[in-house]
Amino acid sequence: xxxxxxxxxxxxxxxxxxxxxxxxxxxxxxxxxxxxxxxxxxxxxxxxxxxxxxxxxxxxxxxxxxxxxxxxxxxxxxxxxxxxxxxxxxxxxxxxxxxxxxxxxxxxxxxxxxxxxxxxxxxxxxxxxxxxxxxxxxxxxxxxxxxxxxxxxxxxxxxxxxxxxxxxxxxxxxxxxxxxxxxxxxxxxxxxxxxxxxxxxxxxxxxxxxxxxxxxxxxxxxxxxxxxxxxxxxxxxxxxxxxxxxxxxxxxxxxxxxxxxxxxxxxxxxxxxxxxxxxxxxxxxxxxxxxxxxxxxxxxxxxxxxxxxxxxxxxxxxxxxxxxxxxxxxxxxxxxxxxxxxxxxxxxxxxxxxxxxxxxxxxxxxxxxxxxxxxxxxxxxxxxxxxxxxxxxxxxxxxxxxxxxxxxxxxxxxxxxxxxxxxxxxxxxxxxxxxxxxxxxxxxxxxxxxxxxxxxxxxxxxxxxxxxxxxxxxxxxxxxxxxxxxxxxxxxxxxxxxxxxxxxxxxxxxxxxxxxxxxxxxxxxxxxxxxxxxxxxxxxxxxxxxxxxxxxxxxxxxxxxxxxxxxxxxxxxxxxxxxxxxxxxxxxxxxxxxxxxxxxxxxxxxxxxxxxxxxxxxxxxxxxxxxxxxxxxxxxxxxxxxxxxxxxxxxxxxxxxxxxxxxxxx
Numbered sequence: 001x002x003x004x005x006x007x008x009x010x011x012x013x014x015x016x017x018x019x020x021x022x023x024x025x026x027x028x029x030x031x032x033x034x035x036x037x038x039x040x041x042x043x044x045x046x047x048x049x050x051x052x053x054x055x056x057x058x059x060x061x062x063x064x065x066x067x068x069x070x071x072x073x074x075x076x077x078x079x080x081x082x083x084x085x086x087x088x089x090x091x092x093x094x095x096x097x098x099x100x101x102x103x104x105x106x107x108x109x110x111x112x113x114x115x116x117x118x119x120x121x122x123x124x125x126x127x128x129x130x131x132x133x134x135x136x137x138x139x140x141x142x143x144x145x146x147x148x149x150x151x152x153x154x155x156x157x158x159x160x161x162x163x164x165x166x167x168x169x170x171x172x173x174x175x176x177x178x179x180x181x182x183x184x185x186x187x188x189x190x191x192x193x194x195x196x197x198x199x200x201x202x203x204x205x206x207x208x209x210x211x212x213x214x215x216x217x218x219x220x221x222x223x224x225x226x227x228x229x230x231x232x233x234x235x236x237x238x239x240x241x242x243x244x245x246x247x248x249x250x251x252x253x254x255x256x257x258x259x260x261x262x263x264x265x266x267x268x269x270x271x272x273x274x275x276x277x278x279x280x281x282x283x284x285x286x287x288x289x290x291x292x293x294x295x296x297x298x299x300x301x302x303x304x305x306x307x308x309x310x311x312x313x314x315x316x317x318x319x320x321x322x323x324x325x326x327x328x329x330x331x332x333x334x335x336x337x338x339x340x341x342x343x344x345x346x347x348x349x350x351x352x353x354x355x356x357x358x359x360x361x362x363x364x365x366x367x368x369x370x371x372x373x374x375x376x377x378x379x380x381x382x383x384x385x386x387x388x389x390x391x392x393x394x395x396x397x398x399x400x401x402x403x404x405x406x407x408x409x410x411x412x413x414x415x416x417x418x419x420x421x422x423x424x425x426x427x428x429x430x431x432x433x434x435x436x437x438x439x440x441x442x443x444x445x446x447x448x449x450x451x452x453x454x455x456x457x458x459x460x461x462x463x464x465x466x467x468x469x470x471x472x473x474x475x476x477x478x479x480x481x482x483x484x485x486x487x488x489x490x491x492x493x494x495x496x497x498x499x500x501x502x503x504x505x506x507x508x509x510x511x512x513x514x515x516x517x518x519x520x521x522x523x524x525x526x527x528x529x530x531x532x533x534x535x536x537x538x539x540x541x542x543x544x545x546x547x548x549x550x551x552x553x554x555x556x557x558x559x560x561x562x563x564x565x566x567x568x569x570x571x572x573x574x575x576x577x578x579x580x581x582x583x584x585x586x587x588x589x590x591x592x593x594x595x596x597x598x599x600x601x602x603x604x605x606x607x608x609x610x611x612x613x614x615x616x617x618x619x620x621x622x623x624x625x626x627x628x629x630x631x632x633x634x635x636x637x638x639x640x641x642x643x644x645x646x647x648x649x650x651x652x653x654x655x656x657x658x659x660x661x662x663x664x665x666x
Contacts, residue, residue, distance in 0.1 A: 010274070010276070010277055012253055012254065012255040012277050013255060013277060013278065013310065013311075014255065014277075014278045014307075014310070014311045014312070014313060014349055014350065015311065015349075015400055016253070016255055017052075017088070017156045017157050017255060017278070017350075018311070018349050018350065018399055018400070020395065020396065020399050020400070021051060021395050021399060022344065022349055022350065022351065022391040022392075022394060022395040022398070022399055023051055023052040023088075023313070023349065023350035023351065023352065024048070024049055024050050024051060024052065024350075024351055024352070024384075024387065024388050024391050025050050025051065025052030025053050025054060025087075025090070025350075025352045025353075025356075026050075026053070026054065026316075026352050026353035026354060026355055026356045026369075026370050027054045027057055027316065027352075027353070027354045027355045027356060028041070028053040028054060028055050028078075028355075028356040028357075029057075029058070029059075029355060029356070029357070029359070030055070030074070030078050031059055031062045031074060032357075032359060032361075032362075033357065035074075035077070037357075038077075038078065038081055039081075041356065041357065041371075042081060042082065042084075042085040042087065044371060044376055044381070045085065045087055045356075046085055046086075046087075047376075047385065048370070048381065048384050048385045048388045049385070049388025049389060049391065049392055050087060050356075050370075050388065051086070051087060051088060052087065052088050052089075052090060052156065052350065052352065053082055053087050053088070053089055053090065053356065054089075054090040054092060054159055054315070054352065055075070055078060055079070055082075055089050055090070055091055055092065056075065056091055056092040056093075056094055056145075057092040057094065057096065057159065057162050058094060058096065058097045058124065058162070059075070059092075059094045060094035060095065060097060060098055060099050060141060061097075061099035061100070062074070063075065063094060063141065063144075063145075064099060064141055065099070066101060067101060067102075067105065070144060072144075072148055075149075079091075079149060079152050079154045079155075080154075082154050083152070083153050083154035087154070088154060088155075088156035088157075089152075089154040089155055089156060090156060090157040090158075090159045090352075091145065091149055091155055091157070091158060091159065092158075092159040092160070092161075092162065093138070093141065093142045093145060093158070093159070093160050093161060093243050093247070094141065095127070095138040095141065095142065095160075095161050095239075095243065096124060096125055096127075096161045096162035096163065096164075097124040097125070097126070097162075098121070098126065098127055098134065098137070098138075099121075100121045100122075102121075102133075102134070102137055103120065103121040103126060104121075106131075106133045106134075106137075108128070108131055108133060108170075108172060109127055109128055109131045109133050109134040109137075110126055110127070110128060111126065111127065111128045111129075111166055111167065111168040111170065111173075112128075112168055112169050112170030112171075112173070113167070113169060114169045114212070114213065114214045114215050115214070115215050116169075116214070116215075123363070124162075125163075125165060125166050127166060128166070128168045128170060128172060128173060129166055129168060129173070129232070129235040129236050129238070129239050130168055130170075130172045130173040130175075130176040130177075130235055131172055132172070135239065135242060138239065138242075138243060139242060139243065139246060142243045142246045142247065143246050145247075146246055146247045146249070146250035146251065147250060150247070150250035150251040150254075151251075155251070155254060156254070157254065157255050157256070157257060157278065158244070158247045158251070158254060158255070158256040158257070159257055159258065159259070159280075159315070160240050160243045160244055160247075160256060160257070160258040161239065161240060161243065161258055162258075162259060163259060163260075163261050163264075163282065164236040164239070164240060164258060164266075164267060165236075165261065165264065165266050165267075166236065167232055167266070168212075168232075168235075169212040169213075169214050173212060173235075174210075174211050174212055176231075176235060177210070177211075177212055177228065177231050178207050178208075178210050180227075180231045180234065180235075181207075181210060181227065181231075182207070184227070188204055188205070188206075188207065191204065191210070192204055194223060194227075194502045195221055195223040195224055195227075195502070196221070196223060196502075196504065197221070199221075200221075202221060212228050213225045213228050219422050219423050220421075220422065222418070222421045222422075222423075222503050223502055223503050223504075225417075225421055226414070226417050226418050226421075226502075226503050229266070229417040230268070230414065230417070232266060233266065233267050233268045233271070233272075233413070236266075236267065237267075237271065237272055237275065240258055240272070240275065241275055244256045244275065255277035255278045256276065256277050256278070257276050257277065257278040257279065257280045257313065257315070258272075258276065258280070259280045259281065259282050259315035259316060260272070260279070260280065260281045260282070260303070260306075261281075261282055262281055262282060262283055262284065262299040263298070263299060263302065263432060263435075265413075265416065265417075265420070267413070268413040268414065269302075269306055269413065270306065270412070270413070270453045273306035273307065278307075278312070278313055279303055279306045279307040279312045279313070280303075280312065280313035280314070280315035280350075281299060281303045281312070281313070281314065281315060282314075282315055282316035282317070282354070283296060283299055283300075283314050283316070283317045283339075283343065284316075284317060284318060284322055285339065286325065287329060287330070287331045287332065287335055288327065288329055291436075291440060292339075293338070293339065293342065293615065293626070293628040294436070294439070294440045294443050294444075295436070296339050296342055296343070297342065297346060297439075297443050297615070298435075298436060298439045298440075298443075300342065300343055300346035300347065300348065301346060301405075301409075301439070301448075301449050301450060301451055302411070302451045303347075303348075304346060304347035304348075304403065304450070305450045305451040305452060306451075307347070309347075309402055309403070309450065310347075310402065311347055311348065311349035311350075311399070311400060311402075312347055312348055312349070312350075313348060313349070313350035313352070314340075314343050314348050314350060314351050314352055315350075315352055316352065316353060316354040317339070317340070317343075317351070317352070317353055317354070318331070318336075318353065318354065318367065318368050319331065319336050319353060319368045319369060319370060319372070319380040319383065319384065320336070320368035320372070320380055321366060321367065321368050322367055322368070323363075323364050323365075323366040323367035323368075324367075328366070330368065332630075332659070333379065333383075333659075334383075334658060334659030334660075335659050336380075336383050336384075336387070337383060337386060337387050337390070337659070337661065338626055338627075338628070338659040338660075338661060340387050341387075341390065341624070341626065341661045341663075342615065342624075342626050344391070344394065344398060344619070344624075345615075345617045345619055345624035345626065345663075346403060346617060346619070347402065347403050347619065349398075349399055349400065351387070351391065353369070353370050353384075354367065354369075355367065355369045355370070356369060356370050356371060357369055357370070357371045358371065358372045358373050360373075368380060370384045390645055390661075393644060393645060394644060394645075394663060397620075397621075397622060397644060397663075397665065398619060398620060398622060398663075401619055401620030401621075401622075402619070402620065403448055403617070403618065403619050404448070404618065405448045405449055405450040405461070406447075406448075406461055406462045406463065406602075406603045407442060407447050407448070407449045407450070407461060407462070407463045407464075407465065407598065407603055408449065408450045408451065408452040408458060408461040408463070408464045408465070409435070409438065409439055409442070409449050409450070409451050409452070409464075409465050409466075409467065410451070410452055410453070410454050410464060410465070410466045410467075410469060411435065411451050411452075411453070411467075411469075412453055412454055412469055412471070412476075414471055414501070415431070415468075415469045415470050415471040415472070416431050418470055418471040418499060418503045419431055419468070419470035419471065419495070425526055425528050426495060426526070426528055426545065428528060428529070428531060428544055428545075429468070429494070429495065429528065429544045429545045429584070431467075431468050431470075433544070434467045434468045434493060434544070434584060435467045435468070437467070437584055437587070437590065438465060438467035438493065438590065438594070439467075440587065440591075441587065441590040441591040441593075441594050441595075442465070442591075442594055442598075443615070444587075444591050445591050445594065445595040445598070445605055446605035446606045446607060446610055446615070446616045446617075447594075447595070447598055447603060447605055447606075448606060448617055448618070452464070454466075454469060454472060454473075454476035454479060454480065455473075455475060455476050455479055456479075458479065458480075458483045458488060459483065459486060459488070461488060462488065462489060462598075462601045462602050462603050463488070463489045463490075463491070463597065463598050463601045463603050464480075464483060464488060464489070464490050464491070465490075465491045465492075465493075465594065466480075466490070466491070466492040466493060466496050467493045468493050468494065468495050468496060469492075469496045469497065470495050470496070470498050470499055471498070471499045471500070471501065471503060472496070472497045472499075472500075472511065473500065473501045474500070477497060477511055477513055477514060478513075480514075480517075481513060481517060484517065484576070484577050484578050487577070488577065488601075489577040489578075489579075489597060489600070489601040490517075490577065490578050490579065491578075491579040491580075491581065491594065491597055492514070492518070492578075492579065492580050492581070493581050493584070494545050494546075494547060494581065494582050494583065494584070495526075495545070496510070496514070496580075497510050497511040497514040498510060508522070508523060509523040509526070510523050516552075517575065517578045518555070518573050518575055518578055518579070518580035519551055519552050519553070519554040519555035519573050519575040519580075520549055520550070520551060520552065520573065520580065521550045521551060521552035521553075522549070522550040523547060523548070523549055523550075524548040524549070524550060525547070525548040526545075526547055526548075527545070527546040527547060527548060527565065527566065528544070528545055528546075529542075529543065529544055529545060529546060534586075535561060535564065535566065535571075535583060536561065536562040536563050536564070537559055537560065537561055537562060537571040537572070537583065537585070538559050538560045538561075538562055538571075539559065539589070540559075540585045540586055540588075540589030541585070541586050541589070542561075542571060542582075542583025542584060542585055542586075543583065543584045543585070543586060544583070544584040545582070545583055545584060546561065546566055546571070546582060546583045547566075547582040547583070548565070548566055548569060549569055549570050549573070549582055550569070551570050551573060554575055555570070555573040555574060555575045556574055556575055556576065557572075557573070557574035558570050558572065558573055558574070559571050559572035570582070571583055572593070574597075577601075579597060581593070606618055606623070607623070607625075607635075609636050610635065611633045611634070611635060612629075613627060613628045613629035613633065614626065614627050614628070614629075614633055614635060614656065615628060621665060621666070622644070622663055622664065622665055623641075623663070623664040623665075624661070624662075624663050624664075625654065625656060625661070625662045625663075625664065626656075626660075626661050627656035627657070627658070627659060627660045627661070628659070629658070629659075630658050630659070631658060632655055632656065632657045632658060632660070633655070633656050634653050634654070634655050634656075635653065635654045635655075635656060636652070636653050637650055637651070637652060637653055637654050637664070638652070639651070639666065640666070641664040641665065641666055642664065642665050643662045643663060643664055644663045644664070644665060645661065645662060645663050646662075650662070650664060
């Protein structure tokens with residue numbers, strides 16, 4: 001689907017689930033525990049203010065222990081128990097982890113990697129998205145669940161599969177890939193043109209010769225790799241929509257979601273989000289990362305934007321350690337609350353966790369939980385109880401409200417897929433690194449940002465920033481030009497507009513329309529910097545990248561490189577309302593540059609004079625202040641306010657403790 005065609009496949013919204021509340025819950029796996037534990041579970045859920053439980057995510061082998069044999073008795077009792085205690089159920093289709101019998105009886109359902117190795121059962125996600133047999137069995141178990149529980153009063157939301165992320169290079173996937181390519185290109189001649197197969201004698205004379213990008217002696221065809229990534233996203237989306245359509249048929253008024261992984265490479269999440277009623281994400285910043293709070297803000301802004309600015313859902317996060325980091329430290333006291341309320345500040349109406357009760361067996365027994373190994377007296381559960389009280393306090397004031405942003409950051413998965421390949425001069429300038437740096441600059445300047453696709457309507461934004469879009473279609477370039485002509489301010493980073501939709505380098509190394517927009521006559525050479533290297537510019541240092549540009553003399557403002565091969569050449573060009581930045585300025589310089597351009601565009605920070613480490617963000621009529629530091633700070637607060645979390649007046653200034661949060665109303 002064209003990402004500009006918004007809202008076409010959306011049904012009921014998250015508001016139909018929350019009904020004025022903020023949801024608190026998590027993945028609940030009662031099948032891992034004896035039934036006597038279930039009563040304790042609901043007692044603790046009620047004590048913590050839990051009002052939602054995600055059930056059945058990895059339960060296929062329990063629900064269907066042998067082909068066609070159903071065991072729903074235990075799930076009946078779980079659904080009834082949760083309903084009796086006023087806890088809504090997010091019911092999952094269990095199709096992310098097929099039972100062993102499916103792989104044993106039907107090995108064609110198992111994915112194959114690029115080296116031809118089968119991925120066997122014994123973990124999870126061991127399914128081929130292209131397997132007709134897998135899809136048939138997934139549809140059958142989904143149909144059975146929807147028929148049995150569609151009318152159950154506990155059901156509030158459907159959760160399809162889990163963290164779609166499977167690749168498959170096997171024979172059935174190859175056949176589906178060829179079908180996908182026929183649909184995209186029509187003829188082999190068109191395919192050969194798009195893929196540039198005249199290079200290295202790769203021309204295809206028969207469709208049967210076309211394969212997924214399997215192991216090669218040397219570099220793969222980059223256009224083939226790009227299309228395979230598009231195909232993989234589309235095949236996984238077909239799996240999702242097939243199950244979604246089944247549950248919708250049974251329960252047309254119950255919303256449907258699937259959980260994204262944060263900034264996941266393998267899905268075109270713009271396209272996927274338009275197929276969801278509720279957009280949800282799994283959020284796992286590293287507590288050891290000094291910019292973990294900014295990483296969370298980036299994912300939250302992106303997810304809110306995929307939800308069209310409306311409320312969205314944290315489907316998973318951790319109370320502490322996650323079990324899969326090399327240095328897997330828990331969250332310090334207070335950080336779980338801080339990051340949870342940060343998500344609410346940036347639009348979330350549901351804060352959920354993996355998992356409710358910490359597993360004693362299996363691969364994730366060291367992954368933290370709402371009820372950890374220490375039990376109800378442990379720090380994790382006590383912090384969850386406090387969060388539950390906070391959410392209950394905030395819900396009447398915040399549920400269903402929106403964030404307002406006048407700045408948009410552009411991101412596109414197709415550009416990411418094209419740019420992240422072998423034999424590129426910009427391996428160090430990986431898109432996520434650049435994206436995080438630009439978003440961090442805006443975050444530290446307290447400029448609330450949306451994300452947008454380059455094909456979206458951008459007219460409501462005063463400032464649009466493009467950290468890096470290596471691949472831009474002609475339509476996207478026309479959209480950017482129209483945005484500037486319409487009075488918008490555009491700031492683009494390096495390697496933007498380099499290639500077209502087939503990963504074909506545009507004449508001149510950058511689209512000619514963009515060169516004219518920015519005042520560039522010639523892009524002579526790309527000059528990537530060595531690891532840790534910098535380049536001197538007038539007033540700051542650049543990192544990661546530089547470019548040998550020749551200006552055409554039409555720019556109003558120019559910042560020059562100083563010294564070295566690029567001495568005296570433009571590093572930054574500003575022409576009217578269009579800016580081009582050919583390096584990555586060091587953090588303080590990038591923040592100052594973007595904040596200055598934003599101010600000229602009429603965009604003001606949420607709050608002036610905010611101490612370092614404090615995040616200020618507005619949602620509806622509320623001002624959230626979040627201290628990401630370990631030391632108390634004082635925030636100047638002109639006027640009279642009230643902190644909803646403490647129910648105390650605030651006038652003149654406010655002290656935020658370590659990882660402290662205040663939510664102010666005037």
